[in-house]
Amino acid sequence: MDHLDELEAESIYIFREAYKNLGKLGLLWSIGKDSTVLLWLVRKAFYGHTPFPFIHVDTSFEMPEVLAYRDRVAAELGLDLIVYTNQDAVDQGMNPKLGRLMCCGALKTVALNQVVKKYSFDGLIVGVRQDEEGSRSKERIFSERNQQDKWDYTNQPPELWDEFKTDFPKGNHIRVHPLLHWTELDIWEYIQREGIPIIDLYFAKNHHRYRSLGCAPCTGTIDSDASTVSEIIAELKQTKISERAGRAQDQEDAYAMQKLRQSGYM
Numbered sequence: 001m002d003h004l005d006e007l008e009a010e011s012i013y014i015f016r017e018a019y020k021n022l023g024k025l026g027l028l029w030s031i032g033k034d035s036t037v038l039l040w041l042v043r044k045a046f047y048g049h050t051p052f053p054f055i056h057v058d059t060s061f062e063m064p065e066v067l068a069y070r071d072r073v074a075a076e077l078g079l080d081l082i083v084y085t086n087q088d089a090v091d092q093g094m095n096p097k098l099g100r101l102m103c104c105g106a107l108k109t110v111a112l113n114q115v116v117k118k119y120s121f122d123g124l125i126v127g128v129r130q131d132e133e134g135s136r137s138k139e140r141i142f143s144e145r146n147q148q149d150k151w152d153y154t155n156q157p158p159e160l161w162d163e164f165k166t167d168f169p170k171g172n173h174i175r176v177h178p179l180l181h182w183t184e185l186d187i188w189e190y191i192q193r194e195g196i197p198i199i200d201l202y203f204a205k206n207h208h209r210y211r212s213l214g215c216a217p218c219t220g221t222i223d224s225d226a227s228t229v230s231e232i233i234a235e236l237k238q239t240k241i242s243e244r245a246g247r248a249q250d251q252e253d254a255y256a257m258q259k260l261r262q263s264g265y266m
Contacts, residue, residue, distance in 0.1 A: 003097075004190050008041065011178040014141060015045040020082055021166035023122030025052040026082070026115070031066045032213040033198055034127035034179055035185055039077075040196050041178065044126075053080040055115055055124075059107040060090050061215035068073045069199045082119065086111035087180070107215075116173055122236045123174040131183045139216075140164075143179050146172040184243050185236050192229045203227045210213070212243055 074081040089106040141163040208221035
C-alpha cells in the first residue's frame with residue numbers, strides 16, 4: 001500500500017467504526033475539497049451508498065457557484081441533503097459588517113448547534129485536517145461535545161491503537177474526523193488519483209483562484225495560474241503561504257478559530 005492507500009483505508013475504518021458504534025449520524029458538507037473527498041470516501045466505505053444525511057449550513061452568504069454545485073451533485077447522487085440556515089439571525093440582520101467572529105458565531109456555530117438539536121444527531125462527521133489551522137491540531141478523531149455543544153480541548157482521551165471513545169452521556173455528541181491526519185497536498189493528490197469532480201472555484205481564472213472556500217464576503221482569492229489539479233499540486237509543493245490566508249475571519253483575531261470551535265464551530 002502506498003501513502004494514499006493507507007490514508008484511505010484508515011478513513012474508511014473510521015467511517016465504519018462511527019457507523020457501528022454511534023447512533024444517528026450526519027455528515028457536514030461545506031462543498032469544499034475536504035468534505036467532497038469525505039463524500040467520495042463514504043461511498044467507498046458503504047459500497048456506493050450514503051447511509052446518513054449530508055448537512056449544508058447555509059449562512060445566506062454562500063457563493064452562487066457553491067449552491068449550484070451542491071444542488072447538482074446532491075441530485076445526481078441522490079443524497080439525503082439537509083440545508084439549514086439560522087433564519088432568526090438572518091432576519092435580524094446578522095452580517096459580516098457587525099464583526100466577522102460574531103457573524104460566524106451566529107450563522108455557522110449557532111446554526112450547526114441548532115441542527116444537532118433539531119435532528120437529534122449523536123455524531124457529526126466533519127472534514128477537518130490537523131494541518132489546516134492551529135486549533136484543529138488539538139482535535140481527536142472521535143471528539144466529544146457536551147450538551148451545550150462545547151469542546152474541552154484540555155481534557156481529551158488518548159487514541160492509541162485505533163481505540164476510540166464512543167460512549168458518552170446522553171445529550172452530548174461526537175465529532176468524527178476521518179481526514180484528521182491528511183494534509184492539503186494529500187487531499188489534492190487523492191482527488192487527482194481518484195478523478196473526483198471538484199467545484200471549479202479552486203481553479204485559476206484571470207490569475208486568481210480560491211484555495212479555501214467560505215462565505216463570499218469573507219473569502220478572498222490567491223494569486224495563481226494553477227488551472228488543473230496537477231498544477232495545484234505542483235503549486236502546493238512550492239508555496240509558503242498558509243491555506244487559510246484568504247479567510248478574513250482568521251485575520252480578525254489570532255485565536256478566532258479556537259474561540260469559534262470551543263463553542264461548537266466545525
